[in-house]
Amino acid sequence: MLRIVNRLIQWTGNYKRRIYIGFIYAFIHSIFTALPVVLAAKGLSAVLDDRDGVRTLEGQDIWIMLGAMILAVLGRYLFSYLRAVTQESVGYEATADERIRLGDILKRVSLGFFSENNLGELSAAATTDLSFLEMYAMNMVNTVVNGYITVIVLILFLVFYSPLAGGIALIGVLLSALFLHLLEARSRQNAPVHQKAQDNMVESTIEYLRGMQVVKAFKQEGVSLAGIRKAYSASKRINIKIEMEYMPFNCLHLFSLKAASIAIAAVAALLTCNGSMELSTMLMMDMFSFMIFGSVETMNNAAHVLEVIDATLDKLDGMKHADIIDKDGKDIPLHNTNIEFRDVTFSYNKTPVLQNISFSIPQGGSTTAIVGPSGSGKTTICNLIARFYDVDNGEITVGGENVRNLTCDSLLGNISMVFQKVYLFHDTIENNIRFGNPGATQAEVIEAAKKARCHDFIMALPDGYRTVIGEGGSTLSGGEKQRISIARAILKNAGIVILDEATASIDPENEHLIQQALSELTIGKTVIVIAHRLATIEHADQILVIDKGQIVQKGTHQELVGQEGLYRRFITIRERAEGWSIATSH
C-alpha cells in the first residue's frame, strides 16, 4: 500500500512538497486529537482528588482546564484545515497537468499508435481514469499516510501511560496491516479485470453513440443495445465477484482492530482493579480504545482503490512512453515549399501500400493532382508529407529538409490540410476558425471567413461568430462545415495546401461556394489535391496517377490523355459521372 502511495506522491511531480508539508500538519493534528482525551482524564483526576480531600479544586483550575480544552479542539480544526488546503487540491492540479502532457504526447505520436491502441482505451485514460485519480489520489494519500500518522501518535500516548496497552494496540495495527496486505494482493489480481470491464463499457458506449444514426435508419435498436447491455452486465458481475472476494479479509482486518480495542479496555480495567492504575487513567484508556483505530478502520477501502490507481498509473506510463515521432527533430525554418519523394516505400503494419514512389512538386502556385482508384494509396501519400507516419525506405523532403529532421510543429506549420471528413470542435465558430492560427485577431478571423464564403451564413445565425457548434459540428450542414474548415486553413496561411476533394455529392450551390473558397485558399500555394472533379484534374500542373501503390503515369492532362492507360479510362468514367459528352482534345 505504501509503495503505491509513494508512487502516487512521485506522480504529482512538483506538487509533492505540498504533500509532505501536509504530513507535518497531519502529525500536529493527531497530537491535538489526543490532547482533549488526556485533558479530560486530568480534569477527572482533579475532581476525584478534590472529592477525596487530597487537594482542593479552585475555580481558576477549572477555567484553565476548560481553556486548554478549547485550545486543543481549535488546534485540531486549524491543522485539519491547513492539511486539507495544502494537500487536497494537488490531485486536481496534477491531473490537469497530466491531461495537458498526454495531449502533447498524443499530438506527436505516429497515427499508427491510434489504430494499435483502441480509441476506447485512450479516451478512458484521458477521461475516466484521470478523473478517478483526480477524485481519489489525495483522498488515498490522506487515508493511508495521515491515517497511520494518527494511529502511531495515539499509540505513543498510550505507551506513555501503559506500555502493555500500547503493545496491544501495536499488535492490533500490525495484524490489520497483514490482512490489508492480503486484501491488496487479491485486489492486485483483480485490478486488470476491473479495468478491462471498465474499458469495454466505455468502448461499447462510444460505439453505441457513434452508430446511432445507422441503428435508427435500420431499426436495429435491439441489436446494438445487446452489446452495451452485455458490457454493463459483465461489469456488474465482475464488481460483485470482486466484492465477495474481499469480504473475508475485510472482516479479519476489522476484527483485529476491534479485538485490540476490547483488550486495551480489559487491561486498563484489570490494572485499575489491582491498584496499579488510577481510575481517571482507566477512563482515558477506555476513551482511547474507542478512537485509536478510527483512522485505520477505513483503510480496507483504500487497499483496492490503490490497486486501481496503480493500474491506472501503469496505463498512463505506457502512454507516456509511446514512440514520439519527432523526438530527434529540430525546429528548422523552411525557405521554400518544394516537396520531393525519393524511392518511398511504405506499409501499414507490414502490409505494403506504396512501392518506390518518386516525384517532385515545385513550390508556389503549382497544383499537383493525385488520381487513382480507391485504395490505391492517395491518402497515404498525403499523410506521409505531413509525417503522420514514417516511411519504411526512401525519403521525403519538404523545403529541401528530410521530414525526419523536423519537429512535427515546424513541419506542420507549413501545411494546411482540408479533409473530406471535417471535424469541428464543440466550441464557438470563431474559435473553430481561429484554431488555424491561435494568435489571429477577430478581424482576421472574419476576413478568412469571408474568403471561405462562410461570413453570410454565420451572420444569419442568432449568435453569429459566437454560435457554439454541437460536438463534431452536428448543427451545421456538410457544405457549411467544409467551408469553416477552409476558413481555418485560409487563416493558417501555410505554404503547402493538401486537399481531399469531396466525393460525396453536395448540392450545386454549396459546390459552387466551396470551389470559390478553395480558390481563395490555394492562390500562390503549393497545392496537392486528391482530385475527383474533372475541372481540377484538367487544370493541374502535374497529375500523378496511382495504382496499387505505384505511380503508373505522370504528366499534364494534355500529355496523359494522349496515352493509352489508366488515366484515359479514369477520365472517361469521370466524364460519364459528371455528364460530360466530349472532353478530350483528340
Ligand code: ADP
Ligand atoms: P486511397 O486514398 O487511394 O483510397 P489509402 O491511401 O487510403 O487509399 O489506402 C491505401 C491502402 O492502405 C488501402 O488498402 C487501405 O485499406 C490501406 N490503409 C489505409 N489506411 C490504413 C491504416 N490506417 N491502417 C492499415 N491500412 C490502411
